[in-house]
Amino acid sequence: MIENIIGEYSRKISERMWNLPDKGELESQREETYIDDIIQKNHIERKLLENLQGVHTVFDAGAGCGRFSILLAKHGCRVTHFDISRPMIEKAKELAKQAGVLDKITFVKGALEELDTYTDHSFDMVISFDSPISYTFPHQERVISELIRMAQKRIIISVTSRLGSLPYLANPIQKNQFILDPHAKDPFVQWLLSHKQKAIDAFHFEKSEAEKLMANGLMGGQEEITEYEKGGTPWCITYTFMPNELETILRRQGVKNIEMAGPGAYARTVPHELLVKIMNNPDQRADFLDFCYTYDSNPYVCGMGKDNLLVKGDL
Numbered sequence: 001m002i003e004n005i006i007g008e009y010s011r012k013i014s015e016r017m018w019n020l021p022d023k024g025e026l027e028s029q030r031e032e033t034y035i036d037d038i039i040q041k042n043h044i045e046r047k048l049l050e051n052l053q054g055v056h057t058v059f060d061a062g063a064g065c066g067r068f069s070i071l072l073a074k075h076g077c078r079v080t081h082f083d084i085s086r087p088m089i090e091k092a093k094e095l096a097k098q099a100g101v102l103d104k105i106t107f108v109k110g111a112l113e114e115l116d117t118y119t120d121h122s123f124d125m126v127i128s129f130d131s132p133i134s135y136t137f138p139h140q141e142r143v144i145s146e147l148i149r150m151a152q153k154r155i156i157i158s159v160t161s162r163l164g165s166l167p168y169l170a171n172p173i174q175k176n177q178f179i180l181d182p183h184a185k186d187p188f189v190q191w192l193l194s195h196k197q198k199a200i201d202a203f204h205f206e207k208s209e210a211e212k213l214m215a216n217g218l219m220g221g222q223e224e225i226t227e228y229e230k231g232g233t234p235w236c237i238t239y240t241f242m243p244n245e246l247e248t249i250l251r252r253q254g255v256k257n258i259e260m261a262g263p264g265a266y267a268r269t270v271p272h273e274l275l276v277k278i279m280n281n282p283d284q285r286a287d288f289l290d291f292c293y294t295y296d297s298n299p300y301v302c303g304m305g306k307d308n309l310l311v312k313g314d315l
């Protein structure tokens with residue numbers, strides 16, 4: 001019952017959050033700010049570039065400020081950049097213009113819950129990265145089916161990982177581990193730093209919360225709804241996937257050659273001081289990112305990605 005009410009609010013909450021005016025600007029700086037984002041985007045970029053054979057047209061679902069739509073346009077693809085947020089699309093247009101690929105990208109403002117106007121197999125490859133699908137609760141499974149329907153050759157997506165998200169419930173300062181520059185302009189960095197001690201002092205492990213997330217996969221609920229109703233901008237209600245669940249959805253739709261990965265699984269074992277030391281040394285950084293790609297591509301660690309679960313498959 002409560003899940004029906006959450007379902008009614010989930011899209012409205014997500015739409016308000018992603019349409020905050022400074023969202024495009026902040027998201028476009030994430031790779032300068034957080035080490036986990038560098039690792040995750042680097043992993044996705046490599047995966048994409050390894051899978052471009054025969055790919056001329058791409059649909060990027062929840063394309064944000066263009067991290068991958070622009071990359072693929074630079075590699076000669078025609079890309080449909082689809083997103084629910086006007087500020088993200090505006091930022092993506094600005095970056096595409098700077099990269100000289102504006103004419104290779106079609107920008108569309110729309111919601112993943114409504115893809116029925118796109119015909120079957122209309123893009124060589126369909127991609128969706130860094131959780132847009134997880135924000136469509138309770139429609140996440142139907143959205144994946146729609147994205148598969150639209151793909152001709154290949155699908156590569158990343159969703160929020162349930163096993164990867166559960167450690168947050170025992171570690172409220174996990175994101176601090178990945179701050180690259182403590183002087184970054186991003187207000188969230190300053191918030192994380194100034195609230196670190198408070199977060200530790202207030203921390204109390206709630207076994208029942210962990211068990212609930214493990215069982216139903218849902219992050220967010222009544223608290224977010226109340227905040228939204230008061231005019232606030234809570235984080236999106238997020239559906240987290242188990243690796244086997246995601247694999248089963250893809251197999252059921254006839255997807256073959258499935259490969260799963262958990263970007264960030266290796267890095268989450270490394271303390272902050274050492275991560276910063278590695279990332280600030282260009283040679284070490286390149287070697288580390290190479291090895292993260294190898295380790296995080298092992299299907300046995302995919303669930304422990306931080307926080308995404310990546311899957312590639314062929315049609």
Ligand SMILES: C[S@@+](CC[C@H](N)C(=O)[O-])C[C@H]1O[C@@H](n2cnc3c(N)ncnc32)[C@H](O)[C@@H]1O
Nearest residue numbers: 018062063064067083084085111112129130132
């Ligand atoms: C974390 S960002 C990821 C952006 C990009 N894919 C990347 O990896 O850099 C999530 C994006 O999904 C978009 N999004 C969220 N819910 C959506 C929905 N229901 N339909 C379309 N886009 C959505 C947001 O506006 C945001 O741009």
